[in-house]
Amino acid sequence: MHTLLKNTLIACAMALASHSFAQVTFYQNQNFQGSTFTTNRQVNDLQSYGFNDRASSVVVEGQRWEVCDNVRFTGRCAVLRPGRYPSLAAMGLNDQVSSVRVISRNARIAESRYAPVYAPSTVAVAGAVPAPAPAGPQVVFYEDENFQGRTFTAQNQIDDFTRFGFNDRARSVVVIGDRWEACDNVRFGGKCVVLRPGRYPSLAAMGMNDRVSSVRAVNYDARVDDARYAPLPAAPVYDNRRRSDERLYEVNVSSARAVVGVPEQRCWMEREAVPAAARGNPNVGGAIAGALIGGILGHQVGGGTGKDLATIGGAVGGAALGANVGRTAGAPQQGPEVQRCATQPAQGQPAYWDVTYNFRGQEHRVQMTSAPGPTITVNGQGEPRT
Secondary structure: OHHHHHHHHHHHHHHHHHHHOOEEEEEEEOOOEEEEEEEOOOEOOHHHHOOOOOOOEEEEEOOOEEEEOOHHHOOOEEEEOOEEEOOOHHHOOOOOOOEEEEOOOOOOOOHHHEOOOOEEOOOOOOOOOOOOOOOOOEEEEEEEOOOEEEEEEEOOOEOOHHHHOOOOOOOEEEEEOOOEEEEOOHHHOOOEEEEOOEEEOOOHHHOOOOOOOEEEEOOOOOOOOHHHEOOOOOEOOOOOOOOOOOOOEEEEEEEEEEEOOOOEEEEEEEEEEEOHHHOOOOOHHHHHHHHHHHHHHHHHHOOOHHHHHHHHHHHHHHHHHHHHHHOOOOOOEEEEEEEEEEEEOOOOOOOEEEEEEEEOOEEEEEEEOOOOOOEEEEOOOOOEOO
16 A cells, blocks of 8 residues: 555656646856846746846746746747757847746747747757856755755855845755855855855755855865854755766656655654543543644645644644543543654655666666656766756
8 A cells, every 4th residue: 555655646746747847047147157047937027036137048948938028028028949048139138038937838839939949958959059167166045945946046256145136035055066155144244154065955954044145155275164164965966067068968868756755754642541430531631632633634634834734723623522532421531641653654745856868878867856857968978967
């Protein structure tokens, strides 16, 4: 039964991810350089996110997107197919994008509305305009924990996140290439921590959750006192950025397996039942046991914000039911406290995706934090690239 449930969860997660995958990443400079803004949902006004009239290049994944030079999809608009656009100048939208939305898969679009494609994600890109090597270290902040939500990427010093609509919003981060210093005040004031390269699924452990206001790279040969370092990253990070003049290829994904988290064990304290002859107050014991059971049910059925609500509601409902049970004649009453434990299936999104692909006769395997598309980009050695 456990295996059947696990397989069902994996199948549902893969179906949901493949159906909903659509993402667009805007870059402040041409050739995919500078600060970034990533979204997987409609944005009526990029001013709200500090990225209005700032995009100079873009990467489109999964589905087609419409971009417009006025808010709420007015003015000049263009439809972008999935692919890499190293410059928006060719479509007359350089530093002019103000709103963006995904296009339905079934929508019919006139050819005249499409923007020219430089390097579509469905074909080999060896003949595309080469992108220069990334300039030094890079840090990617995420709006939610576990690398979820909107992102903000920095390759240069940022004195004030307010200018980019990302002040006090970061909850997780990926550091690539070298160390970065993050501070909770603008211009590197207040509390600061130094982040080593790696993946940090939560900034809460270092007291920086929803507090980052400025960030800068730490010189590679700078000496940093151990007290200034954040806790070690949860996992190393693979630098999959494109190198200078590196030829890239699109290869088909052989398999993609959603890996859910390990089952969780939940424990609680309850009192053993005692014979009816030894019972005391008939209502209190039933109410306590009912609240515990209700709370557990709440954890099982809740998710996200609703998880807290379901837990509270389950506890209150369970307490009322328990009190009624306690009034039943001959019902057992509370005895010594004992610990009870139960194993529950893991819930929520997959922990990661186990992806395999074949390149030039050799099978490769990589773990990804989100569902892959039908293809993956690699270099001449079969190493993943973006």
